[in-house]
Each structure stands twice: as C-alpha cells, then as structure tokens.
Amino acid sequence: MKKIFLIAGICFTSHVCLAQLTTTLVVVPQPPGTLINWGTKELTYIISNQAGSVIRNFIVKAELKESNGTVVATTNLAKARVRTIGPATLILYAADVIPLEVMVFTGRHKTSLERTGKLPAGNYELCLQLVTPIDFLPFSEVRCRNFTLAAFQLPIPMMPANEQVLDAEKAQTSVMFRWTPVAPRPSELVKYIVTVFEILDRQTPMQALRSNQPLLTKEIIGTTQYIWQPQLSFAKTKVWADDIQADSLYSKEDKAVMDSVDVTTFIWTIQTVDSRGVPFGDGNVNSDGISEPNTFTVIRDRRKIKTGPPATILYLNSMKNRRN
Amino acid sequence: MKNKTILITTLAVMVCTDIVAQETATKKPPFSISGTAGVSYEYYGLSKKPKGWTGFSPRKPWNQVRFNFSPQMQFGKNFSLPFNFNFAMKPTNYAGPYSGITKQSFGQFITNPMNSFGLNPKYKWAELQLGTQYLNYSELSTGDIGVFGAGFDLRPGTYSIKFFTGLSQQGVNFFTGPPATNGAYKRSNWMFSLGKAKEEKYEVAINFVKAKDDSTSASPPPLLIKPQEGFTMSLVSKVFFNKGWYVKMEGAQSIYTKNLLLPLDVTKASFKPFIEAHTSTVKDFAGDAAIGKKGKNLDIGLKLKYIGAGFQTPGYLFMLPDRFDYTLNTRFNAWKNKTGGYKMNVVASAGQRVNNVSNTTLKAKQFIGNLNWFTQFNDHLSLNVSFNNFGFQAPGGINPYGIKNVSNDFGVNPTYTWGNDKVIHLLSLNYNYSKYDERDVITGLVTSNNTHTALLTYVPTFLTKDLSPDFSLMYFRNSMPGFTLKLITFSAGLGWSAAKKKMNFRAQAQYNYSKTNSFSNNNNIIASLNNDWKVSKKLTWTTFISTNQFKYGNEIVPNNARYLESNIRTGFQYKFGK
Numbered sequence: 001m002k003k004i005f006l007i008a009g010i011c012f013t014s015h016v017c018l019a020q021l022t023t024t025l026v027v028v029p030q031p032p033g034t035l036i037n038w039g040t041k042e043l044t045y046i047i048s049n050q051a052g053s054v055i056r057n058f059i060v061k062a063e064l065k066e067s068n069g070t071v072v073a074t075t076n077l078a079k080a081r082v083r084t085i086g087p088a089t090l091i092l093y094a095a096d097v098i099p100l101e102v103m104v105f106t107g108r109h110k111t112s113l114e115r116t117g118k119l120p121a122g123n124y125e126l127c128l129q130l131v132t133p134i135d136f137l138p139f140s141e142v143r144c145r146n147f148t149l150a151a152f153q154l155p156i157p158m159m160p161a162n163e164q165v166l167d168a169e170k171a172q173t174s175v176m177f178r179w180t181p182v183a184p185r186p187s188e189l190v191k192y193i194v195t196v197f198e199i200l201d202r203q204t205p206m207q208a209l210r211s212n213q214p215l216l217t218k219e220i221i222g223t224t225q226y227i228w229q230p231q232l233s234f235a236k237t238k239v240w241a242d243d244i245q246a247d248s249l250y251s252k253e254d255k256a257v258m259d260s261v262d263v264t265t266f267i268w269t270i271q272t273v274d275s276r277g278v279p280f281g282d283g284n285v286n287s288d289g290i291s292e293p294n295t296f297t298v299i300r301d302r303r304k305i306k307t308g309p310p311a312t313i314l315y316l317n318s319m320k321n322r323r324n
Numbered sequence: 325m326k327n328k329t330i331l332i333t334t335l336a337v338m339v340c341t342d343i344v345a346q347e348t349a350t351k352k353p354p355f356s357i358s359g360t361a362g363v364s365y366e367y368y369g370l371s372k373k374p375k376g377w378t379g380f381s382p383r384k385p386w387n388q389v390r391f392n393f394s395p396q397m398q399f400g401k402n403f404s405l406p407f408n409f410n411f412a413m414k415p416t417n418y419a420g421p422y423s424g425i426t427k428q429s430f431g432q433f434i435t436n437p438m439n440s441f442g443l444n445p446k447y448k449w450a451e452l453q454l455g456t457q458y459l460n461y462s463e464l465s466t467g468d469i470g471v472f473g474a475g476f477d478l479r480p481g482t483y484s485i486k487f488f489t490g491l492s493q494q495g496v497n498f499f500t501g502p503p504a505t506n507g508a509y510k511r512s513n514w515m516f517s518l519g520k521a522k523e524e525k526y527e528v529a530i531n532f533v534k535a536k537d538d539s540t541s542a543s544p545p546p547l548l549i550k551p552q553e554g555f556t557m558s559l560v561s562k563v564f565f566n567k568g569w570y571v572k573m574e575g576a577q578s579i580y581t582k583n584l585l586l587p588l589d590v591t592k593a594s595f596k597p598f599i600e601a602h603t604s605t606v607k608d609f610a611g612d613a614a615i616g617k618k619g620k621n622l623d624i625g626l627k628l629k630y631i632g633a634g635f636q637t638p639g640y641l642f643m644l645p646d647r648f649d650y651t652l653n654t655r656f657n658a659w660k661n662k663t664g665g666y667k668m669n670v671v672a673s674a675g676q677r678v679n680n681v682s683n684t685t686l687k688a689k690q691f692i693g694n695l696n697w698f699t700q701f702n703d704h705l706s707l708n709v710s711f712n713n714f715g716f717q718a719p720g721g722i723n724p725y726g727i728k729n730v731s732n733d734f735g736v737n738p739t740y741t742w743g744n745d746k747v748i749h750l751l752s753l754n755y756n757y758s759k760y761d762e763r764d765v766i767t768g769l770v771t772s773n774n775t776h777t778a779l780l781t782y783v784p785t786f787l788t789k790d791l792s793p794d795f796s797l798m799y800f801r802n803s804m805p806g807f808t809l810k811l812i813t814f815s816a817g818l819g820w821s822a823a824k825k826k827m828n829f830r831a832q833a834q835y836n837y838s839k840t841n842s843f844s845n846n847n848n849i850i851a852s853l854n855n856d857w858k859v860s861k862k863l864t865w866t867t868f869i870s871t872n873q874f875k876y877g878n879e880i881v882p883n884n885a886r887y888l889e890s891n892i893r894t895g896f897q898y899k900f901g902k
Binding site: 036100101112114115116117118120121122148150151153154156158159161167170173174176178180181184185187197200201203204206209210211212214215217223225229231232233235269271279286287288290291292293302304305307308309310313316320 | 381392415440458506632716719796870
C-alpha cells in the first residue's frame, strides 16, 4: 500500500514539475515614464521550459502596483494574446508582456496615460505570472520587480538667453554657454552635446538647425557650462539691404540701424545622450534628445560715429519693433 | 543630379528674362520688379599637424555653392509675383530627418530644409502659395516647419481663409554608415485657418494643423523614431486698444499618436475624420496669454504660457512640454535731453518657469531676471549697466539633494568720447563678473564657477579720411576648484573705402593667448579680410577671407598639435529694379 502511495506521489510531483516553467523578470531601476518607449532594454521576461516538456499555451498576466500596494493596471486576460512555448527558452519584452492595448489602467494613472503617455513619477512594482488560457489558472511563480519612474525633462538652454545680442569684440574671444541639467538627475551618467549652428542669410533658425553643419559639437560630462572660444571672424551673414522681407517687417529707421551693424546669428541647443551614446529623452518627440533651441546674435558696430546707445541696444530695440 | 542641372538652367534663363523685363519696365510703368538674385561660393580648408591627429574636426563643408533668386514682380496695381528660391548644392544636415544624408534623390533635395523653392502669386486679396512655405499661423499651432506643397491665403474684406498641404520631409532609409543616416518617414502636412481681422483693432482665427507619417516610406525604417500622426486645433485672438494697449490669447488642443504601428484604440480620444486614436495616442492642451502696452517710450507686458505634458504640435518640432511660465517685460526711456530725446534707456524682464508641472513631487522651478540700463550723461560720457540672473531648482527625487544651479552676471560699461573737427576718439571699458553655482545632488557640495571679463576698446574716427581703425584688448579669467582658464586677446581692425566709396574693405587681425591650469599656453592667430564692392548700381560683389592658426601647448596629447583653418566666401548679388 505504501509503495502505491509512493508511486502516486512521484507521478504527481513529476506532473507538477512538468507543468512548472521557470521564469526570470528583469526591469531596469529607472525606466522612462513613457510606456510606449519601453523596449528590449527596459524589461526582459525569460521563460524556460525544461527539455522534454510538453508544448504549452499560456498568457502573461501582469499587475502593476504603486509602492503602497494600490493596483495601477492589470492585464485584461480575455483580450491578452495566447502564446505557445515548446521545450525551449522564450524571451519576451515590454511590448509582449504589458502591451498597452490589453492593459487596463485605473484612476489618475489612466488619466495621466491618456493625457501624456506617461505614468506619474513614483515607485512601482510590476508582477508577472503565466496563466492558462480559458480558465486563467496560474502555472508559474509570480515574479515581481520594483522600479522608479521619474519624468525626466531635457535641459533648457539658458545662456546666451534666447535672442540675446552679444558684442563681437567679446564674442570673438569667448561665448559662455549654460543650461539646466536633466531633471531629476538620472542614475546613469549623461553626456551633453553643445551644438552651435550659424544661421545663414535667408534661413530661418529652424532651417539652420535642421540643415547646416554645426560650427561646434562639444561633449560635456558632469557640468552644465561650456566656454566656447569660437576662433571665428564673424562674417556678415544677415544682409538687410534690398531685402523685400526686411522691408515688410521693419520700419525704414529700424532697417537703417540694422544696415549699420554686421550681424551673425546662431542657433544653439543641447543634445543629451546616455553613456552608450543613445539619445536620452523621455517622450522626446524627435527621439534625438535635442532640447528646444535658443538663438543669439553677434553684432559688430559699423557706424561711422559711434555715439549714443551701444549698437546692441539699438539692434535689440529695432528687433522688438518688428511688425508681426 | 540631372534634375538639379535642369533646375539651375531654368533659373538662369529666368534671371536673364527678368533682366530683360526690367530693362523694358521703365517704359511700362505698370510693371515693376524688385528683390535680388545671387550666387555664392564658400571654400573651407583644414590642415592639422601631426598627421593623423583627430583632435579637431572640420566645421564647414569643404566646398559649397548657394543660390538665391528672390525677385518680386509687380504687374499693375493688383498682381504681384514674388519668388523665393534659395538652395545649396551639397547636403550638410546634422540634426533632423535628413541627418547624415550624402546622396539625395530629387524629392529629398526639394524638401531638404536647407533648400526653399517658393512662389507666391498674389492678385488683390488672393494669394496662391506654391512650393516651400514657412507659414506661421500662431504660436501653438504651426510656425517652425517648412512644407513643400500648395495652398492659398485669401483675405476678402476682414476675413482670412488659409489652407496649405504638402510634404515636410521625404522618406529616408536608415543606414548604419559610415556616414550613418538616422532615417525618416515621409511626412505629409495639412494646415487650415479661418479668421477675421481688422488692422490695429482685432484678430481672431481658428487653426487646424495635421501631420501624418507614411509608415512604409523608409526601408529599412529608422531605428529610434516611430511613424507619428498629430492633429492640433487652436483658437487665437488679439485685441488692440487705444494708446497701444493690447490683449492676446490662444488656446490649443492636440491629439498626437506617438507610434502609428501600434493598434487602433476605440477607448481613446479621436477626432474623426482628422485623426483616429491608437494605443499610443495622447490628448492634451496648451494656452498662452499676453497683456501689455506698446509705445514710443514705454513698453510693458505680461506673458503667460502653459504647455501640457502631452501637448505636441507638428508645427513646432522642439517645443518643450509640461511647463508653465510667466514673464514681465518692460522697456522705457527717461531723462529728457535738450533736443527732446532721452538720456536713459532701460530694458528689463523678470519671470519664472515651472517645469514638470504634471508631477506634484518633481516640479522644477526656474527664475529669470534681466536688466540693461543705459545712460548718456552728456556728450562725452555714457554708462551701460547690465544684470542677468537665472536660478534652477528641482527636488532630489531619489537623490539626497535636489538640483540647484544659480547664475549671476553683472556688467558695467562706461564709454568716453572726445575729439575735434578732424577726429573723434572713443574709449570704452567693459567689465563683467559672472558667477555660476552648481550643487552636486549626491554630496550636496556647491561648486562655484567665477568668470571675470575686462574689455578695453579704442576707436578713433577720422572725419576727413576714409580710414576707420579700431583696437581692443580683452582679459578673461574663469576659475573653479582645480581649474583655471585665462584668455588674453588683442585685436586690431581697419576699415577703408576706395574707388569713390564703391569698395569697402575691412581687415582684422587677432591674437589670442590661452592658458589652462599649469599647462603651457595655446596660441591663436586669426586674420580676416572683407570687401563689399558695388560693381554697378545693381551688382554687388562680396568677398570674405579668413584664416585661423591654432597651436596647442602641452594641454593635449600630442603636445604642440596645431591646425590651420581657411575660409573663403565670395558671392554676387544682383538687385532687380531701380
């Protein structure tokens, strides 16, 4: 009798062992808040089926919770994709285990996701488990991982301020660039690439940024300041005389002021990349880690008699009088 | 390339035709022509020593030819035909959809942002917009992006009806390189505006902007970017009152799909038939408002701007979302002089920007303040004082300390002039002190970065001669713990006129000494020559030649490395009309 129980026990154990799949879940500690940006780097779920095991169908059940245990999202099992695993190892990524189309979000998280594509910043726990199709019975252990979502914001170019006017005498020696850091500070080291483009005559600033070769591309790590020694003789790139566009935008007096100075305008920005050189940016629409740029102008006073306000002020006032 | 040749030939023929037309225009007053056409060539050279040293990269294309053709023809009183053709022969795209492209198809050449081919025939209040157009509808809808296509701008009476459609970028295949090409999806754009405006009274308009990527247009597709679709509608209004007072407001709603490859989602906000939501679609709003007064001697204004965290518009590609900022700006003149003018001019602004508005715990605050105060005490002495400040503060989050960066710049610039009826001397001293504090979020230690800049300028103006020399000496010192940078620059320039003032030369030479910490110094010499030559009443030939010799000390390896840059720009501009 004892033998019969022993054999039955062995059979049951081996059946359970066959049914159990080994799973491993890896989530980076600080993934981006924009869930659709989660790719192969952010989340990996490895499922191992022992050699000789039968082919199994399964669904990945996911549950996302806040650190206080409040459920943020769960998988709609009825809509979830049924997957199959044979005697092998299967690797799944974010798009496979938490596809947005089958995840049901609740409360403020749902609102935030619909409005911004991001979950609110905070600490979260993601738990995954394999369940059977139809009756949704679990047949793997629950794997959970904690992570922190921080809504990173790209740097903001600060100095020279947008549309600032600099004297050529000073700018020919140095131009100081300052910007805000990525906020909050990410756990990995980021590199800032300061880029400066000359805006040629008849170009808009955005045209220059998107089409010109940069005069400066400098990688900066660990600080948010760079002193550029341009080593340039600023060529007069803004030609106002005979410009129909300038005629329609400026008064005769303001155009005369502009004709009496040599103007070279630049657009500058910060590109942020991670330690592997991959553009950084959570939800950055162009996926290039490029911040909203600023322009600045270098002017050289060409007035025969230089009296009254400095040319920089005259130029700035003329620009402000521009007809919209 | 063949297409480009045809295009250039066509333009050349058009230029000739226009010149002939202009010759006969004097006999036919109903026709007039203005504007310019020109061609310029730029050469860039770089040689480095020792050979194989990779420390300095070229900053410009080796050879570049640029054309511009911008005449405006006026037929009678009511019909005008302005051209705006500007294009370059060699693509140099670094950022954006054409980044890294070397060989471009004709379609890519036409829509490359470095080239514009626009034609805007206008009859009375009806304008046809053809080719490349950079249309600015409003600050929250569209204004940044160039689109190649067709549309119109109609202004019957006080109404305005605008529509434009076309391509803002062609599909570009991803290529690992070298040189690497990021790739891009072909993007179609549509924009429409309906408004009513009365000059100097009011303006009101409703704008619609849409862009959609063709997800099949790049093969292999870009690695980092997904095909997108965006739709934005905005209501903008401006009211102008007496004495220069004004109020401007705009509210905008955007629906943006970040990845068209993800499935459609009926639970998300759509705006059919313009946009159908996918699982990656977000919907958010933005708004801005301004109130102020604009006058001859006083400007004052308050500006507010809110951009929601999910707000995205196809018309402004780099708009930073999730922020609220407000700024108070003013400019005024004071202290009347004997001639009725003013001795004092003040320009100031102060404001705050809140970033990460959608996050209650991670809001970052940024303070900005600027002041520029100019005073002309008498005929000889003037003083300019400036102060700029910005501070950025963000909570620590997972770090022990929050971010805190504070920048303060103070500048003072007295200028003294004296002279007689032959020469006027100008002596100007410009001193600037700049302090930048950055806090380390792990240790809490603050690093202070201090910069002193002093610039002395002397300009003698010879009233009876055509020579205009100028001299300047600058000292710059930047220091922070463990780092000191010193720069000394001496610069001398000379301008002169020749050939009955038809030729205006300017030569400049500059020596720069720089020294970092205890390394031996670097030496830099820059020389340049400019010439604007009015060959005839209508033709100008401009030339710019510069050279830059830089020699390192032992600051970098290999020691004593050096490079020589040379740059030549030369171009002709032809002025149409009288």
